[in-house]
Amino acid sequence: MRSAAPARGRPLTVLASAPGKINLSLQVGEVNERGYHELATVFQAVDLREYVTATLRENDGDLVLSLDSHVGGNVPLDESNLVIRAARLLRDTYGIGVGADLHIEKHVPVAGGMGGGSADAAAALVALNTLWGIGASHRELAALGARLGADVPFALHGGTALGTGIGTDLESLADLGRARSGRWHWVLASPGGELSTPAVFRRRDDAGYGGAGTPDAHNGEHKVTPSVPASLCRALGEGDLEVLATSMSNDLQGPATDLHPTLGPALVAAQSAGGLGALVSGSGPTVMMLASSAEHAAALAHKLAAHPLFSWALATTGPQPGARLENVPTALPRG
Ligand code: C5P
Numbered sequence: 001m002r003s004a005a006p007a008r009g010r011p012l013t014v015l016a017s018a019p020g021k022i023n024l025s026l027q028v029g030e031v032n033e034r035g036y037h038e039l040a041t042v043f044q045a046v047d048l049r050e051y052v053t054a055t056l057r058e059n060d061g062d063l064v065l066s067l068d069s070h071v072g073g074n075v076p077l078d079e080s081n082l083v084i085r086a087a088r089l090l091r092d093t094y095g096i097g098v099g100a101d102l103h104i105e106k107h108v109p110v111a112g113g114m115g116g117g118s119a120d121a122a123a124a125l126v127a128l129n130t131l132w133g134i135g136a137s138h139r140e141l142a143a144l145g146a147r148l149g150a151d152v153p154f155a156l157h158g159g160t161a162l163g164t165g166i167g168t169d170l171e172s173l174a175d176l177g178r179a180r181s182g183r184w185h186w187v188l189a190s191p192g193g194e195l196s197t198p199a200v201f202r203r204r205d206d207a208g209y210g211g212a213g214t215p216d217a218h219n220g221e222h223k224v225t226p227s228v229p230a231s232l233c234r235a236l237g238e239g240d241l242e243v244l245a246t247s248m249s250n251d252l253q254g255p256a257t258d259l260h261p262t263l264g265p266a267l268v269a270a271q272s273a274g275g276l277g278a279l280v281s282g283s284g285p286t287v288m289m290l291a292s293s294a295e296h297a298a299a300l301a302h303k304l305a306a307h308p309l310f311s312w313a314l315a316t317t318g319p320q321p322g323a324r325l326e327n328v329p330t331a332l333p334r335g
Pocket of ligand 1: 036038148166
């Protein structure tokens, strides 16, 4: 067990942030005994970040959560919130006796397929690791993060990465291809509403989206082994916009479209608005489109924001850094 007591002079308020993500490719395989599916996915962190401020509570061991949302949607502030779960997991793991006030500033759409809750958890892990003087390594935080949710390790990692296993085994992908601008330009747009990730995976299983698979070499069982198209990784490395746009795919797009009343027509509208490769991100319903430049992205976002099938649209860029400390003010505690 590590030192649990906050030392004198240690910062009393810590601010950390973590990015939302899109999935450039999401291939789904078999479901395991825990109800999780094997995945092969390419994550990219975008410049919508969640901010978590952690302030030491010296007089009690409470964990008190508050929220300032810039995106609407329903965010529970009880024990089910991933920030509280992250804090409890850190406390239990490292024997911390003190509490914290935790404040989320939310910029990633809620239940939109962009990993906003996972980003909250990642930012909380990073903030509390410093506030409570734990000193856990990135690898240790990622292992804890994987216990909180399949997208949490990527929110810690950031950049562009291949995710396998249930999405928690990460390998950085060379992303030198946009050397000119250093960025890929994206437009994100939502047809409104929320989709539950478990419900979308369930629909995929129940409606036979899984496919027949191929016979396993060892036992002949038909097994679906997900893999990311080689053309997509190549396009990322070479900065080939056209190939990237045509290589992107998402196995959850069909089931997400089944469960959302206007996602199908919204995808058609996005395609005809002039974006490259419109695709549902993650379990949706956020739609992502590749743009050729910052100007192209801004014009496309402007157009879709005014479209009746979309409730909002914005231009963003990736890849962006993973969870990080934003500042470590040494101000005295309030009151
Ligand atoms: O880990 P996370 O809480 O983000 O996952 C939400 C749900 O999405 C899981 O409970 C599971 O139903 C589904 N899921 C899955 N396979 C994955 C990731 C998520 O089936 N690899």
